[in-house]
Amino acid sequence: MIIRSKDLSSDVNEKVDVCVIGSGAGGAVMAKELSEGGHSVVVLEEGGYFTRKDFNQKALDMYAMMYRDFGFTVAIGMPSIPIPTGKCIGGTTTINSGTCFRVPDYILKSWQENYGLEDLTSEAMRPSFERVEKTINVTPVGLDIIGKNALVFKRGTEALGFKGAPIARNAKDCRGCGVCVFGCPTDAKQAMHLNYIPLSSQCGAKIYANCRAERILTEQKRVKGVEGLFLDQKTNKKTHKMKVEAKVVILTANAFYSPALLLRNKLANSSGQVGKNLHIHPATRVTALFDEEIEGWKGVPQSYYVDEYFEEGIMLEGIFVPPNYGSASLPSFGKQHKELMKDYRHIAAFGVMVSDTSRGRVRIDQRGRPLITYRMNRSDTRKMAKGVAITSEIFFAAGAKKVFPYLPGLPEISSKQEVDRIRERRPKATDFTMMGFHPMGTCRMGKNRKKSVVNSHCESHDVTNLFICDGSIFPSSLGVNPQLSIMAFATHAANYINANADRYFQ
Ligand SMILES: Cc1cc2nc3c(=O)[nH]c(=O)nc-3n(C[C@H](O)[C@H](O)[C@H](O)COP(=O)(O)OP(=O)(O)OC[C@H]3O[C@@H](n4cnc5c(N)ncnc54)[C@H](O)[C@@H]3O)c2cc1C
Ligand code: SF4
Structure with missing residues (x-):
């Protein structure tokens, strides 16, 4: 079930096991795997819900509809580099090219050596990759x-x-019409709004579009829920409030917006690493x-x-x-x-x-919006x-x-x-005239809680039952397009939560 702001006549209160923030590569997978695991799930997605009927293949319309800031997100530097991201159900997967690579083995090995992520071997990750590849038909x-x-x-x-x-x-049945980045008009590209999101709905998850998470609620360093606002699709004005009481919160707002939300909420940053270590694959x-x-x-x-x-x-x-x-x-x-x-x-x-070995950083401006810098x-x-x-x-x-x-x-x-x-x-x-399409690294994973934000299960070192599971967790560049790896890491983390349900959902 996908509920949009225009469907509502009053504020919304939910009490669930899991609240997922964001519905892109990380969020959609989390929602499906955890609702399939028998937990009640709500997803909050700031962007709207669009289907192939809305994809008119006109660049300007599609930028306005599904790209954050009309596609003008920029990392400031010499030179400044545009890094577009998606803002819609399915997140950036709805407007991406569909390329799928597994994280290379040597990258996983370097994480084992440099970040203490010994349990993330290619053997351990293989079942998660295979599960994702089957679900989204990687060929x-x-x-x-x-x-x-x-x-x-x-x-x-x-x-x-x-x-x-x-x-x-x-x-699946791609016709090669060439407009993947404006939304696939034939539903051939298997973005999240076509598989993981509907699959999670089938298991009872409620998906709220046009709903921006504003606050992650905690009590004694344990998550309690999320507060947010519904926004009018056209004017972006606030329409209603959202309050979710949840035992587990999964933050998957991407490598710009996850750190920004944490910085705004002054959360999960005892390491001082939130927002740092930005890689973009220039x-x-x-x-x-x-x-x-x-x-x-x-x-x-x-x-x-x-x-x-x-x-x-x-x-x-x-x-x-x-x-x-x-x-x-x-x-x-x-x-x-x-x-x-x-x-x-x-x-x-x-x-x-x-x-890239270069690093950028996400800070927040006075309004709490991400301020991105990057120097090659x-x-x-x-x-x-x-x-x-x-x-x-x-x-x-x-x-x-x-x-x-x-x-x-x-x-x-x-x-x-x-x-x-x-x-x-x-x-x-x-x-060089450059662009970046793969923001990563700003809530990096690692064993050492002084140098990283989440552990190898994507759980915050600081806040119990808060998981971060999007492009922000990778401790270095992958060298390959990241969507498949984000989905596989989300699958891995969801399996862990499901296997330890007694602990997380008591
Ligand atoms: C044009 C383009 C082409 C690309 N092509 C490829 C490709 O072919 N292969 C590949 O692997 N990668 C590609 N990428 C990158 C890839 O799609 C992303 O790396 C991936 O989708 C990131 O996943 P994520 O979970 O981190 O975030 P996203 O998929 O970006 O999802 C995050 C979602 O969270 C929402 N959100 C943010 N803040 C809030 C909030 N406060 N409350 C509620 N919701 C919020 C956002 O609106 C967004 O929908 C491409 C990117 C672009 C821009
Ligand atoms: S049919 Fe194929 S080439 Fe055309 S938009 Fe869809 S995935 Fe891209």
Whole structure:
């Protein structure tokens, strides 16, 4: 059952076992696994509830409807980096690309060594990954819908003898229409509003849309519930109050809003780590002009990856946006921009994503909203430059006429030899037009309560029965897109709560 603010005529009071804040990758999984475990669950989601009937594929409408701040969330720094997130039932999964990777084993090992997370071995996590993958139908993209943008890049990758493969995605009967980030109009992409949320409803969970959690209530360092406000979908004005009495509270508001809520409530921060250690997987794009027609908007936009330099922290992943929005997304100007748009049919594009060791931070402003800062360090800047050079090389190996690395003083290059001009530079972070799509780390997990916010079961070190289970818990960058790992860690934590129900629900 999904209840929206417009369905209500009075304030709401609930008394349940579990209150989940947020309905994205972490929250939806928690709601389903815990309600299936026999517990009464309510979910509070600040954003609205939308279905494929609402997904009109118009970028501006969809930004206004399902992206937080119209997609203009920015980490301030040199340069400032936009990091959009979702605000709707299903959270960012409703507007993401559907790419699914498991957290690499070597990352789990590094967490065992550096953060005392010995119990989180790949063996221990495997059943949770398998359960999620089955529920959301994770399968590699078929060649019929992979798109020419990917096929061209695959050609270049193979010509250079690099490693690459079609991406596994949470999709069923995908037609490759290319608008995943504006909500899938055919329900092919298996975002949370199509599986985990309805499954939790079937087990009795109540899902409240347009309901923003404001306060986490505690008594003697134990959670007691949550207070929130219902908001009008159109005006965002307060309509009613919400009060939930709950034995367990699960915070899954994402790596910006979970720390912000904790900081506002002055909770769970004896370590001083809440809001720190922000990683974002900074990403940039390289485009290329071919003689042949690419029509990159046809097919799955993110359908192929190259992990030849993965262990150096460089991942290349397909990226393409439809022409009506692509104009604004090309980092070119004036005459060059006009020429490129004329040739849009012949353009291919690929993304460079860096597994960052740089750290940002989430603080709160006077109104309690997240204030995000991020500074890219030299090592990550060099990785980004190397990623741009490799991507350019792959495009030339695939037969590109021109490649556009969009670097200051080097907007385009016309031959493989010129790729050395990228390598010879001393890159600066401000050279790149970047975005981030994967905020992580701001309530990090660890054994040492002085250095981390939650333990390996996602439970707060400080507040009994408070769990945090979203992208904020990862102690370092994953190097791969995080949604699947967030869902698997939520499954793992929910299993733990279910297995220890006597303790948590007494
Ligand atoms: C355009 C785009 C494409 C992406 N593509 C991929 C991809 O292909 N593969 C991948 O792995 N990752 C991708 N990601 C990232 C991925 O979707 C996110 O990392 C993941 O969904 C984060 O999960 P989460 O549980 O941390 O938070 P979210 O999924 O962001 O969910 C958090 C929810 O909490 C709600 N909330 C916040 N504060 C409150 C409050 N106070 N009260 C109530 N509710 C609140 C928010 O409105 C939101 O709905 C993409 C991201 C973007 C923006
Ligand atoms: S390519 Fe189209 S059909 Fe496939 S998941 Fe994306 S939006 Fe849905």
